[in-house]
Each structure stands twice: as C-alpha cells, then as structure tokens.
Amino acid sequence: MRLGVRLRGLFMGLMLLAVAGPVMAVQPDEVLKDPAMEARARALGRDLRCMVCQNQSIDDSDADLARDLRVLLRQRLVAGDSDEQAKQYLVDRYGDYVLLRPPFKTTTLVLWLGPAALLLAGGWGAVMFFRRRTASAGPAGERPLDETEQRRLKRLLSNDREG
Amino acid sequence: MRRWTTLLPAAVFFVLVAFFAWRLVLITRGDAPNLIPSVMIDKPAPAFDLPPLVLDRPGVQASGLQGKVTLINFFSSWCIPCRAEHPLLVNLMNRPDIKGRMTLIGIDYKDRPEDGRGWLDRLGNPYDAIGMDRDGRVGIDFGVYGVPESYLIDRQGRIRYKQVGPFTAEDIREKLLPLLAELNK
Structure with a gap:
C-alpha cells in the first residue's frame, strides 16, 4: 500500500518533468500560421540574444523587449525578408552583440582563435617540460x-641482511 | 640553471591580475560590462514620426532634427531610474546657457498615454516635444534595450553619443556638456 503511494508519486513527478522540459517563452498569439515560416523564426530566435537578460535567446526570455523582437522578426519574415536580411535588420540596430554566435571577423579574431592559441601554447609548454625532464634523467x-x-652500498646491503 | 621559462607561469599570472584589476577599476568608474557599446554612434538617427503625448507640445519627427543639437530621451512612467533622472533634466533645461543650444525631445516608451501625461503633470515637463512610442518600435530602431536611454544628435542629424541608463549630475557635467559645447561650435 505505502509502496503503491510512493510509486504513484514518483510516476507523477516523472510526468511533470516530461511536460516541463521544452517550455519556451514564445506565446501562442505570436506563433505564425505558416508552420514553415514559424520554424524559420524559431531557428533565428534561438540564435538572437535578448539584450535585457543578455545570456538568454529571445525565444527563451520573458522580457518585454524579447517579445517585441520575436514579433518584429516574424513581421520581417512575413514581409519577405530572407533569414539573413531579418538577422541583419537587428544587427544594424543592436550590433553583433545581438548574435549568440559571433561572426568570424577581425574584431572577433581573439575570441575565435584565442582558445586554440592557448591550447597550442600550453601543449608546447608541456612538451618542453617533459622533454627537459627526461633529458636530465636520461x-x-x-x-x-x-x-x-x-x-x-655494500655496507647498506649487508646491514639489511643481518637485520 | 634557472631559465626564463620557469618565470613564465608567474608572468602570465601577473598579467591576468593586472587585466582583472583594470576591468574592476573600469566598473567602479561606471563602465560596467553589461553596457553594450552602440553601433548607432556616428550614424544618422533612424526615421521616426510619433504622435504627440500632450496637447500643448508637438509630436516628434526625424525631419525636425536637422540644423540643431538635440537630446532624445526615452523615458516611461513605469521606469524607476527615469524618476531619478527627471529632475536633472528639468534643471538642465532651465539653465540659461542651455536655452537655444539644445532641444530636448522626449519619447514616452511603451507607456499608456494617460500615465505619461500624469507623470509630466506631477514632475514637470522639460521637453520641447514629446512623442508616444506605444509599441516600442522606434525604440528598437534606435537600439534601445532599456529605459531611460538618451541620444545626442548633432546638427546633421547624426547620433554622436548614447547614454544607457539615467543621467547622473556627473554624466551631465563631464560627458554631455563638453560634447554639447563641441557640437555647437
């Protein structure tokens, strides 16, 4: 009886988790009638930064501005903008910062190549370190x-045998 | 025996310490990392045409920006920092050395008109013209991501300075007024 109650609780908890997973901030009244265009808007929205929360996409954010940008994005698509044009429209106003995937250009070289450069430098340092150690012990x-x-040595060994 | 490479980790460590210290100093001076530099600086102000908020002052149009220096201030009655900024704007526009050298345009951002009007009745109206941006679309065109934000426009209608967040007395003294003097030359 008690086990049954617990199992039921566990089951309900799992069910709630299953429902809670894919929650997004996109409201039903924002969704476009054309599913293909809505899919494009979702794909774009995931890569656009909410300027208010700054670490969420506009699709994830409940901020007012994120909602405005979702609506604006859909209006641009309906008006016939390509994905690139719609994205550029926002970049023109908010800068590259609005993109969650920063573009590869001269101002972002350090961002893109920095980690690889650090890894190479660290690897080179490690190689030099171990080479020097084996060289001195070789x-x-x-x-x-x-x-x-x-x-x-002889004395130590004989002492050892006596003890 | 000691080679320069043995000092390398310490050197890297001190470079990082210097970098973090520098960022911390910048933050204490108000350059917080969540302030995003505007891409609109030195670009022409975007086109806009907004209906007036109050009867005795006109609405605002981008065409009206030519030939004078203008400060565009996005505010809202629901915005708490705007409440702190407002008296500074009232004082600023009462200064004899500002009269005729700078036009102050208000844009009531995503607000109910009656709330915006009540705000001006209570706190005073420093604006030469006030537009209503009910859906926030003009705000997006300027790159607004919170209120208050202000944009200083030169005589050619180009954006020269953006203030994110409320003006403080210090901001007005050290940033706005020197730039205004330069633009009025």
Whole structure:
C-alpha cells in the first residue's frame, strides 16, 4: 500500500518533468500560421540574444523587449525578408552583440582563435617540460658509482641482511 | 640553471591580475560590462514620426532634427531610474546657457498615454516635444534595450553619443556638456 503511494508519486513527478522540459517563452498569439515560416523564426530566435537578460535567446526570455523582437522578426519574415536580411535588420540596430554566435571577423579574431592559441601554447609548454625532464634523467645524467658510493652500498646491503 | 621559462607561469599570472584589476577599476568608474557599446554612434538617427503625448507640445519627427543639437530621451512612467533622472533634466533645461543650444525631445516608451501625461503633470515637463512610442518600435530602431536611454544628435542629424541608463549630475557635467559645447561650435 505505502509502496503503491510512493510509486504513484514518483510516476507523477516523472510526468511533470516530461511536460516541463521544452517550455519556451514564445506565446501562442505570436506563433505564425505558416508552420514553415514559424520554424524559420524559431531557428533565428534561438540564435538572437535578448539584450535585457543578455545570456538568454529571445525565444527563451520573458522580457518585454524579447517579445517585441520575436514579433518584429516574424513581421520581417512575413514581409519577405530572407533569414539573413531579418538577422541583419537587428544587427544594424543592436550590433553583433545581438548574435549568440559571433561572426568570424577581425574584431572577433581573439575570441575565435584565442582558445586554440592557448591550447597550442600550453601543449608546447608541456612538451618542453617533459622533454627537459627526461633529458636530465636520461643516459647523459647517468654515471657509474665511485668507490666511496660502492662501499656505502655494500655496507647498506649487508646491514639489511643481518637485520 | 634557472631559465626564463620557469618565470613564465608567474608572468602570465601577473598579467591576468593586472587585466582583472583594470576591468574592476573600469566598473567602479561606471563602465560596467553589461553596457553594450552602440553601433548607432556616428550614424544618422533612424526615421521616426510619433504622435504627440500632450496637447500643448508637438509630436516628434526625424525631419525636425536637422540644423540643431538635440537630446532624445526615452523615458516611461513605469521606469524607476527615469524618476531619478527627471529632475536633472528639468534643471538642465532651465539653465540659461542651455536655452537655444539644445532641444530636448522626449519619447514616452511603451507607456499608456494617460500615465505619461500624469507623470509630466506631477514632475514637470522639460521637453520641447514629446512623442508616444506605444509599441516600442522606434525604440528598437534606435537600439534601445532599456529605459531611460538618451541620444545626442548633432546638427546633421547624426547620433554622436548614447547614454544607457539615467543621467547622473556627473554624466551631465563631464560627458554631455563638453560634447554639447563641441557640437555647437
């Protein structure tokens, strides 16, 4: 009986999770009648930054401005803009910052190539480090024991056997 | 035996410390990282034509910007920082050295007209002309992403300066007034 109640609770929890997953801020009254065009608007909206929250796309954000931009985006598409033109319309007003995927150009070189450059520099540093260590510990650093060391070694070994 | 490479990690560390310290100093001076530089600077102000908010002052048109220096101030009755900024604008427009050298245009952003009018009745009206931007579309054309925001337009109708957030007395003294003097030359 108790197990049954628990199972039912677990089941309901899972059901709620399943429903809660794909929630987006896009409101029913914003959705276009043409499903193909709505799909284009969704694809674009996911890549456009909400300027108010700054780390959410306009599709994810409940901010007023995000809603205005979603509506504007759909109006541009209905008016016959291509995806690129609709995106450019917003870039002209808000700058590259409105794009969640920054374009590859001279001002964004550090952003795009910086991580790879750091990785290469780190890799090179690691290679140099290990090479130097094996070099100093390698055959060049080895020499036979001299007489004093031989005697000390013998003494240590014999002590060991006695103990 | 000690080679320069052994000092490299420490050097990188200190470069990073210097960089972070520099950013922190900038933030304390008001250059917060969430302030996004405008792409509209030095571009012509976008076209707009908005109906008047109050009966005794005209609406606003982009064509009216030519030949004089204009400050366009986006405000709203529901905007709390605007409440702090408003008395500064009233004071500014009462200054004898500003009269005739700068036109102040207000754009009531995404507001109910009666609320906007009530705001001006209570707090005073520093604006030479006020337009109503009910759907916020003109705001988007200017690149507004919050209120208040203000744009200083030169005699050729180009945007020369953008203030994100409310003007402080310091902003007016150190940024707006020097730029205004330069644009009026």
